[in-house]
Amino acid sequence: MARVGVFLCHCGENIGRTVDCAAVTAAAAKMPGVVHAVDYKYMCSDPGQQMIKQAIVEKKLTGVVVGACSPRMHEPTFRRAAAEAGLNPFLLEMSNLREHCSWVHEDRAKATEKAVDLVRVMVEKVKHNRKLHSIRVPIEPTAMVVGGGIAGIQAALDIANGGKKVILVEKSPSIGGHMARLSETFPTLDCSQCILTPRMVEVASHPNITLMAYSEVESVEGFVGNFDVTVRKKARYVDWSKCTGCGDCWAKCPVKKIPSEFDAGLGKRTAIYRPFPQAVPNKPVIDQEHCIMLTKGKCGACAKACQRGAINYKDQDELVKIKVGAVVLATGFDLWDHSAYGEYGGGRWADVIDGFQFERLASASGPTDGEIRRPSDGRIPQTVVFIQCCGSRDDKMGKAYCSKICCMYTAKHAMLYKHKVHEGRAVIFYMDIRAGGKGYEEFVRRAIEADGAEYVRGRVSRIYRRADGKLIVKGADTLAGRPMTVEADLVVLADAIVPRTGSERLAQMFGVGYDTDGFYSEAHPKLRPVETSAAGVFLAGACQAPKDIPDAVSQASAAASKVLGLFSKPELEREPIIARVNENTCVHCRACIAACPYGAIEDFEIKDRKGNVVKRVARVNEGLCQGCGTCVAICRSNSIDLDGFTDEQVFSEIVTLE
Amino acid sequence: MEMIDALRADAAKVLADGRAKVVIGYQARGDHRAPLFVTTADRAASLVYDDACKQNLAVYLRKPEVKLLGKAAVVASPAAMRSLVLLMSESQLTGDDALVLAVGVGEYHGVLELAQVAPLLKEKYAALAPSPELLREIEKLAAKTPEERAAFWAKQFAKCTRCYACRAACPGCYCTRCIVEKNVPQWISTAAAGHGNYAWNVIRAFHLAGRCTGCGACEAACPQGIPLMLLNVLLGQEVEKEFETKAGYDPEAKPVIGSWNPEDEEDFIK
Numbered sequence: 001m002a003r004v005g006v007f008l009c010h011c012g013e014n015i016g017r018t019v020d021c022a023a024v025t026a027a028a029a030k031m032p033g034v035v036h037a038v039d040y041k042y043m044c045s046d047p048g049q050q051m052i053k054q055a056i057v058e059k060k061l062t063g064v065v066v067g068a069c070s071p072r073m074h075e076p077t078f079r080r081a082a083a084e085a086g087l088n089p090f091l092l093e094m095s096n097l098r099e100h101c102s103w104v105h106e107d108r109a110k111a112t113e114k115a116v117d118l119v120r121v122m123v124e125k126v127k128h129n130r131k132l133h134s135i136r137v138p139i140e141p142t143a144m145v146v147g148g149g150i151a152g153i154q155a156a157l158d159i160a161n162g163g164k165k166v167i168l169v170e171k172s173p174s175i176g177g178h179m180a181r182l183s184e185t186f187p188t189l190d191c192s193q194c195i196l197t198p199r200m201v202e203v204a205s206h207p208n209i210t211l212m213a214y215s216e217v218e219s220v221e222g223f224v225g226n227f228d229v230t231v232r233k234k235a236r237y238v239d240w241s242k243c244t245g246c247g248d249c250w251a252k253c254p255v256k257k258i259p260s261e262f263d264a265g266l267g268k269r270t271a272i273y274r275p276f277p278q279a280v281p282n283k284p285v286i287d288q289e290h291c292i293m294l295t296k297g298k299c300g301a302c303a304k305a306c307q308r309g310a311i312n313y314k315d316q317d318e319l320v321k322i323k324v325g326a327v328v329l330a331t332g333f334d335l336w337d338h339s340a341y342g343e344y345g346g347g348r349w350a351d352v353i354d355g356f357q358f359e360r361l362a363s364a365s366g367p368t369d370g371e372i373r374r375p376s377d378g379r380i381p382q383t384v385v386f387i388q389c390c391g392s393r394d395d396k397m398g399k400a401y402c403s404k405i406c407c408m409y410t411a412k413h414a415m416l417y418k419h420k421v422h423e424g425r426a427v428i429f430y431m432d433i434r435a436g437g438k439g440y441e442e443f444v445r446r447a448i449e450a451d452g453a454e455y456v457r458g459r460v461s462r463i464y465r466r467a468d469g470k471l472i473v474k475g476a477d478t479l480a481g482r483p484m485t486v487e488a489d490l491v492v493l494a495d496a497i498v499p500r501t502g503s504e505r506l507a508q509m510f511g512v513g514y515d516t517d518g519f520y521s522e523a524h525p526k527l528r529p530v531e532t533s534a535a536g537v538f539l540a541g542a543c544q545a546p547k548d549i550p551d552a553v554s555q556a557s558a559a560a561s562k563v564l565g566l567f568s569k570p571e572l573e574r575e576p577i578i579a580r581v582n583e584n585t586c587v588h589c590r591a592c593i594a595a596c597p598y599g600a601i602e603d604f605e606i607k608d609r610k611g612n613v614v615k616r617v618a619r620v621n622e623g624l625c626q627g628c629g630t631c632v633a634i635c636r637s638n639s640i641d642l643d644g645f646t647d648e649q650v651f652s653e654i655v656t657l658e
Numbered sequence: 659m660e661m662i663d664a665l666r667a668d669a670a671k672v673l674a675d676g677r678a679k680v681v682i683g684y685q686a687r688g689d690h691r692a693p694l695f696v697t698t699a700d701r702a703a704s705l706v707y708d709d710a711c712k713q714n715l716a717v718y719l720r721k722p723e724v725k726l727l728g729k730a731a732v733v734a735s736p737a738a739m740r741s742l743v744l745l746m747s748e749s750q751l752t753g754d755d756a757l758v759l760a761v762g763v764g765e766y767h768g769v770l771e772l773a774q775v776a777p778l779l780k781e782k783y784a785a786l787a788p789s790p791e792l793l794r795e796i797e798k799l800a801a802k803t804p805e806e807r808a809a810f811w812a813k814q815f816a817k818c819t820r821c822y823a824c825r826a827a828c829p830g831c832y833c834t835r836c837i838v839e840k841n842v843p844q845w846i847s848t849a850a851a852g853h854g855n856y857a858w859n860v861i862r863a864f865h866l867a868g869r870c871t872g873c874g875a876c877e878a879a880c881p882q883g884i885p886l887m888l889l890n891v892l893l894g895q896e897v898e899k900e901f902e903t904k905a906g907y908d909p910e911a912k913p914v915i916g917s918w919n920p921e922d923e924e925d926f927i928k
Contacts, residue, residue, distance in 0.1 A: 585835040589748040595916030616749070634916045636865045637833035638840050651843035 002033035002127045005061040006119060007052055009043030009068035011098055016041075018102035020112040024067065027116045031123050035059055044074050049081040056085035063126035067095040067119050090132035090576070090644060095122045117657060124656040128649045132576040137623045139225035140325040141567045144169060146217055146506065149177020151541025151552040152330035153199050158560030159328075160208035164567050167322055168209055169231055171216045172261075174279035176200055177332055181262060181356060183363035183370070185549060186412045187443035193278060193365065200280040213281055218319060220509040221599075223624040224536030225325045225572045235315040237286035237294070238272070242310035245274070245282040249302035249311065258290050260367075264356040266375055267367035272302045272311075277365065286311075326536045326563045327510060329520060330556065331503050333542040336391040336398060336496035343462045344390070344493060350376040351471055352463060352491045355409055362416045372420050374490045376469065381489030383425040384417055385473045386410045387460050391496035393431060399496045399517060404546040406494035407434045411444045413492060414453035426453045427486050429460050429475055437548070456484060463491060497546035510537050511598065520544050530559045538562050577627035577644040579620045585639040586617040592631035592640060593618055600624030601631060661766040662707055665733065668759055668769050670702035672731045677769075678757050679728025682718050684711045693718065697727065707733065707761055712878035716741040716829040719756055731757035731769065736783040739775050740871035740906025741829040746772060747911040750832055776909050784907070788872060788891045795885070796892055811889075815859045817882040820850040824862065824876035824886055830869045837861065863889040868897040868914035871906040 006028040010016035021039040029037040036059045040048050043066060055061060064087065066078050071094040079089035095118040105111040141164050145156045148170030156168045168175065179185075180200075182192035203209050218230040238249075253270035260269040262276045269275075271291040274284045292299040293313055303311040335354050339347030351374045353361075360366040361373065374381045388406050391398030407430070414426035433455070435441040447453040460475040466487075473486040499518040507514045511534040513521035520543050523531040530538050540556035541547060547555070566572070581592075583606065593601045604619035620631075620640075632640045641647055669681040673696065683705040685694035691711045696702055716738045718724045734742060739760060745751040751772060758775055760767035767778060779786075787793075799807060822838075825831040838846045838858055846861065847854030863886075870890040877886045898904055901914050 585833070587750070587833050589750065589832075589913075591748070591913045591916040594912045595918075597918075634913075636837065637835055638837045638845070639835070647840075647845075648843050651845065 002063060003035045003059060003061050004031075004033045004063045004065060004123050004126055005036040005052070005055045005059060006031075006034055006038075006123065007043055007048075007055075007064065007066045007068075008037070008039035008119075009048065009066065009097070010039065010041045011069055011102075012041065015068070015097050015102040015115075018105060018108055018111045019097060019115045020108060023112050024097075024115045024119060028065075028067075028119050028123070031120055033063075033127055034123060036061065043068050044077055049077070052078065052081050053085035056082060056087045061087065062091065063123075063129060064092040065095060065119060065122045065126055066092065067097045067115065067122075069098040070094075070096050070100075088131035088133075091126065091129050093122045093126045093129065095119045120656055121653045124652040125649045128646065128652050130643075130646075132643055134573045135576050135578070135622050137223075137225050137572040137574065139567060139570060139572050140227075140323050141165070141570075142167065142322075142324045143326045143328065143563045143567070144227070144229055144322065144324040145328045145330060145540075147177070147330035147332055147541070147543070148172075148175030148203075148211075148213070149330060149332045149541060149552075150179040150196065150199075150549055151332065151543075151556040152177070152328070153196075153203055154553045154556035155328045155330055155540045155560045155563075156203055156209055157199065157206065158557050159563050160206045162560065162564040162567075164208065164564065166209045167212060167231075167324060168203060169212045169215050169217060171214070172275060173214045173236075173273075173283075173285045174200075174275045174281065175203060175211065175213060176276075176278075176280065178356070179549060180276065180278070181264070181363070182359050183366070184412065184416060186408045187437070187439040189412070189415075191364075193363075197278045197280075200278070204280045211281065212320075214285055215320075217506060217509065222323075223598075223600075223621070224534075225566075226623060227324050227327060227536065229322050229324055229327070231320045231322060233318040233320055234285075235288065235317050236283075237288070237291070237312055237315045238284055239310045239312055239315075240281065240283045242308045243283045243306075244308060245284070246307075248305040248307065250274070250284055252301045252305040254299065254301055255290050255292060258287065263360045263367050264354070266357055266360050286313075326538065326566050328538045328540050328556070328559045328563060329506065329510065329512065329532075329543055330540040330559075331500045331506060331543040333497045333546065334500050336498045338390050338493050338495050340397055341390065341493075344387070344460070344491075345463055345465070349463075349465055349471065350374075351381075351465075351469075351489065352493065354493055354495050355406070355413070358413050358492045362413070362420070370420075372417055372490075379489065380421060381424065382421070383427065383486065383488045384414075384490045384492060385460075385471070385486050385488040386413060386426065386428040386492045386494065388428065388430040388494045389496075390493040392494075399498065401496075401517065401546070402434065403494075403497040404434070405497065405548045407432075408437070408440055408443065408548065410492075410494050411435075411447040411453065415447045415451050418447075418451040418453065426451075427473075427488070428453055428455050429458055429473075430455060431457070431459070437550070458484065497542060499543055503543060510534055512537055512539075530555055530562055536566065574623075575627070577642065578622055578625040579627065579629070579631050579640050579642050581618050581620055582639040582641070583615075583617045583619075585637050587637060587639075588616040588618060589636070590618065591634050591636065595630050595634040597628065597630060598624050598626050600626070661761070662705070664766050664768070665707055665759055665761065666702045666705050669696060669705055669731065669733075670699040672757060672769060673697070673702065674699040677729075678731035680724070681705070681731045681733070681759070682715045682724070683707070683733040683759070684713070684715075695724070695727065705733070711735075712875060713827065714738045714741055714829055714873040714875040716745065717827060717875070719745070719829075720750055720832045729754075729756065731759055733759045733761060735761055735873070736763065736779060736786055737871050737873035738829075739779055739783075740786070741873060742772060742906075743776050743779065743909050744830060744869055744871055744906045745832070746776075746909035748913070773909075776907060779907055786872065788887070792887060792891055795888055796895070799888065799892075811859075812856065814884050815855045816851075817884055818850060818855045818859060819882060820848065820855065820858065821881065823879040823881060824884075827875040827879035828866070829873075829875075830866050830871075831862075837865075859884070859886075859889075863893055866890060867893040868901065868903070869905050870894055 025039040082092040083089040144167045145152045156166045159166045215233045218232040221228040250270045255271040259265040260267040272286045288294045345352045364370040392403040435444045458476040458478040462474045471488045477484045512532040538559040540559040541552040605613045606615040672678040681696040684691045686706045758770040846857045
């Protein structure tokens with residue numbers, strides 16, 4: 001026989017104001033199976049919880065209904081209390097008398113009537129509840145970090161220093177990401193390479209980190225604690241175990257005119273190359289698109305030059321399956337392609353460049369050895385125009401959002417230019433200066449006041465190239481209220497930050513949400529900023545939103561701490577609200593398998609003792625199932641039931657309302 | 659050679675050389691056509707095929723008692739062939755489970771492997787359409803008000819005796835335990851009246867939305883003359899409009915109601 005206890009909460013006045021709690025309690029006491037009914041001002045408080053615990057013991061309750069707020073708020077609280085009194089926590093249900101009743105109704109009599117119904121429904125349900133037990137899933141205490149920029153490096157180092165193994169997957173031949181390409185960093189003008197490269201070396205030499213450079217995630221199976229990730233190790237054509245990185249090969253490579261990705265197309269590289277001298281790992285790969293040996297079958301210069309015999313033209317991509325317990329996505333950003341802006345030359349003019357190209361021009365290791373020389377003729381520009389918000393804050397042609405870092409790096413660019421070309425003019429067109437950050441506003445003031453950058457508030461309407469090579473920049477100074485024309489030698493566009501190409505495919509593989517711009521979605525914008533909707537997958541850096549280095553590093557450390565938290569226990573405990581297939585009636589039509597948004601339903605073969613397949617059915621993977629119920633709705637023969645929300649429970653709720 | 663002679667010859671041949679253990683075809687019983695299970699080549703001469711063959715023989719392929727006979731070769735019209743493709747897409751039939759004696763419109767396509775069925779359908783019968791009379795009936799029904807339509811169907815469903823002949827005739831209704839027979843809890847009343855009748859007929863139609871291949875066997879089987887094909891074709895048209903797909907042409911097809919992709923429009927969320 002069911003012995004149900006009903007506990008009504010006034011929620012201060014939140015429920016009590018609109019619902020006559022005493023009347024609901026009296027009605028509940030008369031419901032079949034109810035042996036105990038009380039109301040109290042704050043059921044979630046310590047005395048309230050004590051009332052529940054005491055009644056469970058004294059009245060030998062087999063089920064509890066708490067009529068209070070939303071179960072999202074306090075179901076864990078009350079279930080914990082029930083468990084402490086020795087009752088299986090899943091024998092406790094909540095009626096939401098606040099959000100579903102008192103907050104949305106005014107008529108006290110009708111609201112009270114509805115509250116009685118809401119309680120009765122749950123009393124009927126709880127009579128059909130079964131004891132459920134948390135599901136324990138073992139955790140593989142190895143993390144995978146996808147992306148080897150500063151965010152990925154930081155996350156990997158933090159996890160590794162926490163004592164757990166890390167696989168760092170980077171798609172290009174070297175880690176370092178965009179930060180390795182920067183000349184100096186705001187607001188301190190630290191040399192980017194000087195602060196980054198020691199970290200890169202630390203990654204390579206850390207005993208807990210396995211670096212998989214020139215590799216990409218191919219596919220993902222599994223779930224939190226137990227992901228099976230297949231990584232494609234791209235063919236390098238160089239046996240890195242033999243290679244010493246001496247450089248004889250690229251010195252001999254006859255293909256020397258390939259635009260260097262690292263130098264943003266301003267420098268050149270060979271077909272066998274390492275992206276930059278400080279690369280980690282400091283070993284070359286062969287670019288199969290440009291290598292003559294790989295495309296035409298003759299050359300072999302590098303193989304001849306290599307004294308270690310490390311060159312292997314028959315190298316193939318290799319697929320490696322790796323088991324990891326958690327994943328940090330740190331895939332970073334790209335610059336928006338400003339060729340969409342026809343009025344800025346549409347990408348036709350060599351001297352209209354983007355921020356990365358300017359970084360390479362200003363960098364001591366760049367193609368001009370740190371002298372600012374414009375790409376078209378190598379002359380030192382006397383007037384440079386910087387245009388902020390190129391593609392940002394423009395929902396018609398570009399992106400609606402603010403790219404956040406451009407105000408600061410443009411101020412830095414102007415500063416670096418003025419430090420190198422003292423008599424030059426740096427003119428900056430801006431919409432607003434957004435310098436929120438420690439030392440940021442001071443930095444911008446310094447660019448204006450100490451270094452004489454000319455800030456013009458206004459948009460540039462058009463840039464055209466005069467026959468003598470000058471770029472005529474036509475804009476408006478909206479503070480002075482007059483049109484403005486600048487004859488520039490070089491124009492630097494602060495292009496919008498966009499997610500890496502291919503980041504959407506990666507998100508789909510991991511089951512991570514992304515917004516309309518392709519940035520990965522965090523689980524909660526304020527309270528869960530590094531988690532995603534996919535359990536065990538965390539975010540770091542600009543893949544989530546435009547970020548500067550300090551923010552990316554902070555988020556990476558936060559993601560690492562989440563990973564370490566997850567790995568601090570050998571097993572994962574999760575709510576047992578999962579679907580179950582009735583294998584007697586399942587006909588294996590596979591509709592549920594297609595419908596499951598979590599890939600949690602698998603084909604299963606029932607075999608007899610001799611190993612013959614007797615029947616094929618669908619089976620739910622307990623670790624993956626999120627209890628959403630989609631399969632329950634899709635199953636034509638009604639062969640799937642959801643623990644905690646079984647057909648019988650739902651049916652009894654509906655029937656009691658008739 | 660007459661079509662029926664070719665069919666009989668093929669049936670005898672697949673049985674004689676052991677490619678199939680049983681041929682599932684039709685026999686004449688006066689004006690009526692009944693299924694015939696031929697297990698020896700010498701009985702193949704009893705097979706008939708004409709317009710009076712209404713039953714969809716694909717329905718027998720999943721019956722345990724038929725499976726016991728061994729591999730079957732089934733006589734199938736284009737609509738029945740679509741049923742075979744549907745069963746393949748729902749993992750109910752695999753590559754060498756059966757052979758097909760493929761009877762087309764006005765011609766006979768010989769013995770096919772299951773894998774050859776979908777290509778034949780796409781090449782020759784991609785534009786298989788319901789009869790003009792049926793389409794006219796649908797238009798007439800669409801012109802009515804929702805209340806009139808509800809009244810129309812209430813009247814039709816009231817005739818239902820819950821004999822489930824429609825279900826038994828349908829190759830798509832292969833569940834071993836139909837939802838209507840689930841009694842813990844009993845979602846659908848089994849009494850042959852009122853709500854139960856309405857629920858049963860609507861759920862049957864919904865379970866076939868995007869899956870009905872238009873063979874008409876259910877309506878032919880209904881002793882009460884309920885126009886089931888009206889409902890089936892109507893839902894088929896909706897599915898074709900919304901999902902741009904027709905059941906029974908692609909053995910790799912994902913179930914329409916259960917599949918999704920990130921590019922799906924969400925215009926139903928206001």
